[in-house]
Amino acid sequence: MxxxxxxxxxxxxxxxxxxxxxxxxxxxTGWFLLVVSLAxxxxxxxxxxxxxxxxxxxxxxxLIAFFAWLRLxxxxxxxxxxxxxxxxxxxxxxxxxxxGFIDLYAHNILPGIFALPAGLGDMAVGFAAPWxxxxxxxxxxxxxxxxxxxxxxxxxxxxVVAVSLGTLSSILSTGAPGEISTAPMAxxxxxxxxxxxxxxxxxxxxxxxxxxxQIIRSRA
Numbered sequence: 001m002x003x004x005x006x007x008x009x010x011x012x013x014x015x016x017x018x019x020x021x022x023x024x025x026x027x028x029t030g031w032f033l034l035v036v037s038l039a040x041x042x043x044x045x046x047x048x049x050x051x052x053x054x055x056x057x058x059x060x061x062x063l064i065a066f067f068a069w070l071r072l073x074x075x076x077x078x079x080x081x082x083x084x085x086x087x088x089x090x091x092x093x094x095x096x097x098x099x100g101f102i103d104l105y106a107h108n109i110l111p112g113i114f115a116l117p118a119g120l121g122d123m124a125v126g127f128a129a130p131w132x133x134x135x136x137x138x139x140x141x142x143x144x145x146x147x148x149x150x151x152x153x154x155x156x157x158x159x160v161v162a163v164s165l166g167t168l169s170s171i172l173s174t175g176a177p178g179e180i181s182t183a184p185m186a187x188x189x190x191x192x193x194x195x196x197x198x199x200x201x202x203x204x205x206x207x208x209x210x211x212x213x214q215i216i217r218s219r220a
Contacts, residue, residue, distance in 0.1 A: 020079040028200075031062060035195045036188070044186040044195065048175030051167060055186060058195030059163060066203050080207045081214060085143050086136050088204045092155060093129030095201065098122025104184070111180045114162070114169045121158035125151070143208070144215040152205045152212070159198050166194065 035058065038044065044054045069076050101119030104110040128151055135142040142148055166182050173181040184190050 017079060020075045024079065032196055035192060039188045039191045044191050046170060046186060048173040048181065049171065052170045052186060055194050059198055062199040063202060081211055083207050085208055085211060086133050088208050089129050089132040089136065091204060092201065093126050095122040096126030098126065108180055109184055110182060111169055114165045114182050117165055118162035121162060125155045125158055141215065143212050144219070149209060149212050152208045156202060156205045159202055163194060163198065
């Protein structure tokens with residue numbers, strides 16, 4: 001009896017995980033194509049002096065779907081908790097590309113009130129990523145350390161601050177000729193940052209913190 005049950009359990013877990021990975025891949029691909037399609041017709045462009053509602057929806061809707069899926073689907077929750085933390089930290093390392101915001105500010109394309117905090121914050125998170133990976137490689141329990149949790153929390157704070165400053169800058173924009181505003185962030189390719197990359201980075205930080213909490217609880 002025992003030998004007939006165990007093989008089916010061993011087979012069902014990889015199958016369920018594979019289905020979840022496939023579903024996540026399909027969702028990410030569809031989400032990316034949807035953002036590109038909407039951006040191509042100017043759906044994220046807002047009049048000067050108004051809140052970027054479309055971009056706010058682009059940031060918030062994927063996060064709402066993520067947390068709902070995380071709460072309602074045990075299979076997806078297991079998938080999130082199985083992600084390699086070194087892989088997560090490695091993806092966050094790409095935020096060193098925040099240097100591009102500094103470059104756009106230097107060329108008078110984006111305002112300093114948004115570009116400088118967003119760029120420098122992303123660069124700081126990306127710069128620290130290799131040290132997080134090194135810590136995870138050397139010590140498997142590094143994920144439960146205060147340094148790892150603090151890095152993830154600061155990464156979330158940086159993204160929230162950047163989105164908030166971008167919204168504020170958009171509201172304060174007057175549309176005057178020659179004014180430097182965040183309007184380029186509503187068009188391709190920059191619009192992919194708030195509507196696609198920012199939610200992904202936030203999801204990955206959430207996954208890392210959940211894994212860290214799970215390790216701490218298992219110790220207790």
